[in-house]
Amino acid sequence: xxxxxxxxxxxxxxxxxxxxxxxxxxxxxxxxxxxxxxxxxxxxxxxxxxxxxxxxxxxxxxxxxxxxxxxxxxxxxxxxxxxxxxxxxxxxxxxxxxxxxxxxxxxxxxxxxxxxxxxxxxxxxxxxxxxxxxxxxxxxxxxxxxxxxxxxxxxxxxxxxxxxxxxxxxxxxxxxxxxxxxxxxxxxxxxxxxxxxxxxxxxxxxxxxxxxxxxxxxxxxxxxxxxxxxxxxxxxxxxxxxxxxxxxxxxxxxxxxxxxxxxxxxxxxxxxxxxxxxxxxxxxxxxxxxxxxxxxxxxxxxxxxxxxxxxxxxxxxxxxxxxxxxxxxxxxxxxxxxxxxxxxxxxxxxxxxxxxxxxxxxxxxxxxxxxxxxxxxxxxxxxxxxxxxxxxxxxx
Amino acid sequence: xxxxxxxxxxxxxxxxxxxxxxxxxxxxxxxxxxxxxxxxxxxxxxxxxxxxxxxxxxxxxxxxxxxxxxxxxxxxxxxxxxxxxxxxxxxxxxxxxxxxxxxxxxxxxxxxxxxxxxxxxxxxxxxxxxxxxxxxxxxxxxxxxxxxxxxxxxxxxxxxxxxxxxxxxxxxxxxxxxxxxxxxxxxxxxxxxxxxxxxxxxxxxxxxxxxxxxxxxxxxxxxxxxxxxxxxxxxxxxxxxxxxxxxxxxxxxxxxxxxxxxxxxxxxxxxxxxxxxxxxxxxxxxxxxxxxxxxxxxxxxxxxxxxxxxxxxxxxxxxxxxxxxxxxxxxxxxxxxxxxxxxxxxxxxxxxxxxxxxxxxxxxxxxxxxxxxxxxxxxxxxxxxxxxxxxxxxxx
Numbered sequence: 128x129x130x131x132x133x134x135x136x137x138x139x140x141x142x143x144x145x146x147x148x149x150x151x152x153x154x155x156x157x158x159x160x161x162x163x164x165x166x167x168x169x170x171x172x173x174x175x176x177x178x179x180x181x182x183x184x185x186x187x188x189x190x191x192x193x194x195x196x197x198x199x200x201x202x203x204x205x206x207x208x209x210x211x212x213x214x215x216x217x218x219x220x221x222x223x224x225x226x227x228x229x230x231x232x233x234x235x236x237x238x239x240x241x242x243x244x245x246x247x248x249x250x251x252x253x254x255x256x257x258x259x260x261x262x263x264x265x266x267x268x269x270x271x272x273x274x275x276x277x278x279x280x281x282x283x284x285x286x287x288x289x290x291x292x293x294x295x296x297x298x299x300x301x302x303x304x305x306x307x308x309x310x311x312x313x314x315x316x317x318x319x320x321x322x323x324x325x326x327x328x329x330x331x332x333x334x335x336x337x338x339x340x341x342x343x344x345x346x347x348x349x350x351x352x353x354x355x356x357x358x359x360x361x362x363x364x365x366x367x368x369x370x371x372x373x374x375x376x377x378x379x380x381x382x383x384x385x386x387x388x389x390x391x392x393x394x395x396x397x398x399x400x401x402x403x404x405x406x407x408x409x410x411x412x413x414x415x416x417x418x419x420x421x422x423x424x425x426x427x428x429x430x431x432x433x434x435x436x437x438x439x440x441x442x443x444x445x446x447x448x449x450x451x452x453x454x455x456x457x458x459x460x461x462x463x464x465x466x467x468x469x470x471x472x473x474x475x476x477x478x479x480x481x482x483x484x485x486x487x488x489x490x491x492x493x494x495x496x497x498x499x500x501x502x503x504x505x506x507x508x509x510x511x512x513x514x515x516x517x518x519x520x521x522x523x
Numbered sequence: 524x525x526x527x528x529x530x531x532x533x534x535x536x537x538x539x540x541x542x543x544x545x546x547x548x549x550x551x552x553x554x555x556x557x558x559x560x561x562x563x564x565x566x567x568x569x570x571x572x573x574x575x576x577x578x579x580x581x582x583x584x585x586x587x588x589x590x591x592x593x594x595x596x597x598x599x600x601x602x603x604x605x606x607x608x609x610x611x612x613x614x615x616x617x618x619x620x621x622x623x624x625x626x627x628x629x630x631x632x633x634x635x636x637x638x639x640x641x642x643x644x645x646x647x648x649x650x651x652x653x654x655x656x657x658x659x660x661x662x663x664x665x666x667x668x669x670x671x672x673x674x675x676x677x678x679x680x681x682x683x684x685x686x687x688x689x690x691x692x693x694x695x696x697x698x699x700x701x702x703x704x705x706x707x708x709x710x711x712x713x714x715x716x717x718x719x720x721x722x723x724x725x726x727x728x729x730x731x732x733x734x735x736x737x738x739x740x741x742x743x744x745x746x747x748x749x750x751x752x753x754x755x756x757x758x759x760x761x762x763x764x765x766x767x768x769x770x771x772x773x774x775x776x777x778x779x780x781x782x783x784x785x786x787x788x789x790x791x792x793x794x795x796x797x798x799x800x801x802x803x804x805x806x807x808x809x810x811x812x813x814x815x816x817x818x819x820x821x822x823x824x825x826x827x828x829x830x831x832x833x834x835x836x837x838x839x840x841x842x843x844x845x846x847x848x849x850x851x852x853x854x855x856x857x858x859x860x861x862x863x864x865x866x867x868x869x870x871x872x873x874x875x876x877x878x879x880x881x882x883x884x885x886x887x888x889x890x891x892x893x894x895x896x897x898x899x900x901x902x903x904x905x906x907x908x909x910x911x912x913x914x915x916x917x918x919x
Contacts, residue, residue: 132541139535144784145528342749342769342776349741357737372785373738380738385781388540389768 134390138383140277141303144376146368148307149267152182152224153189159263159302161222163192165215167235168226169199173269182226182267194218199227202406202413203234205249205285212241212248215262225266229273229413232266236281236299239264243298252283252292261298269310271375272322272414274329274382276304284407290494291407304379308371316362320470321414322374323358327351328417329381332394335428335435337506340389347386348442350377355443355466362470395505398424401518404491409481418472419479423521425460429453431508436460476523483519492516530786534779536673537699540772542764544703545663548620549581555659555698557618559588561611563631564622565595569665578622578663590614595623598802598809599630601645601681608637608644611658621662625669625809628662632677632695635660639694648679648688657694665706667771668718668810670725670778672700680803686890687803700775704767712758716866717810718770719754723747724813725777728790731824731831733902736785743782744838746773751839751862758866791901794820797914800887805877814868815875819917821856825849827904832856872919879915888912 141158143151156164164186166179173179179195186193196211215223215238225235239261241248250256268276275281280295314322327350333339334347357373364370380386387393401424402416409416429436433452440446440459444466449455464474473479483491492515495503503510510518537554539547552560560582562575569575575591582589592607611619611634621631635657637644646652664672671677676691710718723746730743753769760766776782783789797820798812805812825832829848836842836855840862845851860870869875879887888911891899899906906914 133544133547134540136538136540137536139537140533141535142532142784144530144532148529151529340768340772341753341765342746342772345745345749346742349745350738353738353741369737372736376736376738376784388538388772 132391134388134393136384136388137297138277138300138385140301140383142277142306142379143303144306146307146309148305149182149310150185151305152267153185153191155265155303155305156186156191156222156224157189159222159265161191161224161263161265163218163220164194164222164224165211165218165220165238166193166195166224166226167199167211167231167238168195168197169231171197173226179226194220199231199234201230202284202291202410203230203237205237205283208234208237208241208248208283211235211238215242221262223262223264225264226269227266228268228270229275232264232275232301233273233281233283235264235266236261236275237283238262239299240294249285252285252294253290258296258298261296264299264301265303266301266305268304268306268375270314270318270322271308271311271371271378272318272325274326274378276301276306277379277383279384280382282403289407291403293403306375306379308368308375311371311375312366314365316365317412317471319361319365319374320358320472321412321418322378323354323361323470324414324418324467324472326354326374326378326381328398328421330386331421331439332396332399333387333390334439335395335432335505335507336390336392337432338391339387343386343389348439350381350386351439351443353377354381358470392505395507397503397505397510400495400503401491401515404495407494408487408491409479411479411481415473415479418467418474419476419522420518422460422464422467422474423518425463426521427514427518428508429456429460435507483523488516488519491519528787530784530789532780532784533693534673534696534781536697536779538673538702538775539699540702542703542705544701545578545706546581547701548578548663549585549587551661551699551701552582552587552618552620553585555618555661557587557620557659557661559614559616560590560618560620561607561614561616561634562589562591562620562622563595563607563627563634564591564593565627567593569622575622589620590616595627595630597626598680598687598806599626599633601633601679604630604633604637604644604679607631607634611638617658619658619660621660622665623662624664624666625671628660628671628697629669629677629679631660631662632657632671633679634658635695636690645681648681648690649686654692654694657692660695660697661699661701662697663701664703664771666710666714666718667704667707667767667774668714668721670722670774672697672702673775673779675780676778678799685803687799689799702771702775704764704771707767707771708762710761712761713808713867715757715761715770716754716868717808717814718774719750719757719866720810720814720863720868722750722770722774722777724794724817726782727817727835728792728795729783729786730835731791731828731901731903732786732788733828734787735783739782739785744835746777746782747835747839749773750777754866788901791903793899793901793906796891796899797887797911800891803890804883804887805875807875807877811869811875814863814870815872815918816914818856818860818863818870819914821859822917823910823914824904825852825856831903879919884912884915887915
C-alpha cells in the first residue's frame with residue numbers, strides 16, 4: 128500500500144448510546160437550542176403503542192413546542208417531504224426530530240434542505256442547485272441499517288418517474304442521535320436481515336478500493352465480521368442486547384466516513400447506485416436489493432482485485448486460503464451468497480419475483496449513469512452503461 | 524456480556540488526513556471563522572527549519588492576523604499557558620492554533636479555558652471551578668501520541684508543587700485537526716517508541732473494564748494490534764508512510780471516546796493517573812512512564828480479570844492459549860514487557876535511573892488520590908492509597 132489522497136473524517140453528531148437513550152430527548156433538544164420542533168415519523172404504529180406519546184411528554188417537559196408529521200414509507204417520497212417543508216414554514220419551526228430509521232431520517236434531511244432553499248428541493252437531489260444550509264436535525268433511532276444518523280447522505284424517491292437520488296453534504300449531519308439498541312428488538316426478522324446486509328455493505332463499498340491505511344482496513348474487516356455475527360445472532364434471539372448493539376453502532380460507524388479514512392477513494396458505491404435504480408422501480412427493501420446486486424457486481428469485478436476479495440473471504444467469511452487469490456475470491460463471493468441465504472435474503476432477482484424486461488434493464492442502466500453523463504465505480508474499475516447492463520443480467 | 528450504561532460518542536473535530544494536509548491551514552482557519560490567531564508551538568526548531576514560516580504564509584494568504592507564541596515543553600507548564608492567556612487577551616485574539624503534538628495542544632487547551640474564565644485557570648484543573656466556555660482551537664499535528672487533537676482532555680503541570688492535573692470537557696474539542704503522517708517521519712526513535720506505548724495505552728485503559736459491546740471490543744483489539752505493528756515498523760523504517768499513518772490516526776481514535784462506546788465505564792485510567800504523578804515529579808516521557816507503570820498495574824490487577832488479560836494476549840500479542848486464563852494473562856503481561864523492551868522502552872523505574880524514596884512513593888500515592896479524597900481504577904478494581912504504593916513498589 129502506498130500514499131493516499133487527502134481524506135476527511137467529520138462526524139459531529141452527539142451520540143447517546145445504550146438502554147434508555149431515548150429518555151434523554153428533552154435534554155438533547157434543549158442542548159441544541161430547539162424551541163419549535165417538527166416531529167417526523169413513519170407508520171402510526173408508534174402512535175398506537177404509546178412510544179410517540181412517551182417521547183412527546185419528554186419534549187413537553189422542557190416546554191418545547193412540537194408539531195407531529197408522520198407517514199414516511201420505506202424509500203421515502205419527495206411528495207411527503209415537500210408537505211413537511213410547507214408545514215415547517217407555516218408553523219415557523221426551528222428543528223426537525225426524526226423518530227425512526229433511515230427512511231424517516233432521510234425524509235427529515237430532505238425537509239431540512241428544502242426549508243433552507245427557495246426553489247424546488249428536487250433541484251438539490253438532481254444536482255441543479257447546491258444547498259447552502261439546512262435546518263438542524265436530531266433523531267431517536269428505532270431501526271439500525273442505513274446509518275443516516277451519522278452520515279452526510281440522504282436518499283429520496285421522486286414519484287414523478289420513480290427516480291431515486293442521493294445527495295451528500297455536511298449541512299445535514301445530525302446534531303444528536305439517541306440510540307437505544309433495545310428499541311430494535313421487535314423488528315421483523317426480514318428487516319433485521321436486510322439491515323445486516325446494508326450495514327455490512329456500507330463498509331464493503333469502502334473496503335473494495337485500491338488502497339487505504341492498514342488500520343482502516345483492519346477496522347473495515349472487524350466491522351464486517353462482527354456485524355455478520357450480530358445479524359445471525361439477532362435472528363436467532365431478537366432480544367440479544369449485544370447483537371442489537373453491534374448492529375446499531377455498526378450502522379452508524381459503517382457510514383459516517385470513519386471507514387474510509389485514508390482510502391484512495393471514498394468508496395466504490397457502484398452496488399449502491401445499481402441497487403438504487405432497482406428499488407426505485409420495483410420498491411424492494413434496500414438491503415434485499417443489495418444482497419442481489421452485490422454478488423453480481425462482485426463476480427463482474429473479481430478479476431480486477433482478486434486479492435482484495437480473497438482477503439475479505441479469509442477475514443470475514445472463514446474462507447480457507449488455497450494459494451490462488453482468484454479461486455479464493457470466488458469462494459468469498461460464494462460464501463457471502465451463502466450467508467445472505469442463511470439469513471433469508473435473496474441472491475437473485477427471480478427470488479424476489481422480479482423479472483425485469485430488457486427495456487427495464489436498459490432504462491435502469493441509463494438512469495444509473497444519469498443518462499450517460501457519469502460513470503460508476505471507484506478506483507478498482509470504472510463502469511459504463513454496458514457494464515451495468517451486464518451486472519443487472521448477472522443478477523437475474 | 525450484558526447491558527451497559529449510557530455512553531456518549533461526540534468527536535466533532537473536522538479531520539483532514541493525508542500527505543500535505545497542513546496546506547489546508549488557511550482554508551480551515553477561514554472555515555471556522557478565525558480572524559486573529561494565537562499561533563502556539565513548542566521548540567524553535569520549526570522556526571529554524573522554515574516549517575512555521577510556511578504555515579504563516581498560508582495564514583497570511585487568507586488575510587488572517589496572527590501572533591506567534593512558542594516555548595511549550597513536554598509536560599506543558601501552567602506558567603507558560605498563563606502568559607498565553609495574557610497575550611491572547613492583550614492582542615484581542617479569537618482563535619488558538621496549536622502546531623505540534625499533545626504538549627502544545629494541551630497547553631493551547633489550557634489557554635482556551637483560561638481566556639474564558641475570570642479567575643486563575645488552575646482552579647479548573649484543581650476542580651475548584653467548572654469551565655463554562657473555551658476559545659476555539661485547531662491544530663497542525665506534527666507528533667502523534669497523546670490523541671489530544673480529538674480528545675476532550677488536557678493535562679497541565681503546575682510548577683508550584685509539580686502537580687500534574689488533567690481536565691476533560693467538550694468545550695476544548697478542536698474545531699479542526701490537519702494530520703499529515705509525513706510530518707512525523709523525522710521524530711527521534713525514542714519519541715516514536717514512547718508514542719506507540721501511549722497510543723496503545725489509551726485503548727488499553729478502555730479495554731480493561733468489566734464489559735462492553737462486542738464490536739467495540741473488536742475495534743479495541745484491532746487498534747492495539749495494528750498500532751503495535753506500526754510502532755515496530757516505524758522504528759525500522761522511519762519513512763514508512765503506512766506505519767506513520769496508523770500511528771497518527773491510531774492516536775486520534777484511541778482517545779476520542781470511540782473506543783469506549785458501550786463500555787461499562789469510560790475506562791480504567793489508573794495506569795495514567797499513577798504515571799502522571801511520576802512524570803509530574805521526575806519529568807520522564809509520558810509513554811516511557813506508562814511502559815513502566817502498566818506492567819506493575821497489570822500484575823497487581825491480573826487476578827481480578829484473568830480472561831481479559833488472556834484475550835488481550837491472544838489477539839494482540841500472539842500468546843498461545845494454554846487453557847489456563849491466569850497463566851495466559853501472566854504470559855500476556857510478559858509479552859507486553861517484551862514488546863516494550865523490543866522498542867527500547869523501559870519496564871522498570873531503575874532502567875530510567877529513577878530510584879524513588881519511600882517518602883516520594885508515599886507522596887505520589889497521596890497525590891494520586893487527591894490526598895485521600897478519591898480512589899483510582901475502573902470497574903475491575905478500586906485502588907486506594909495502599910494499592911498505589913504497592914504498584915509503585917512493583918514498578919521499581
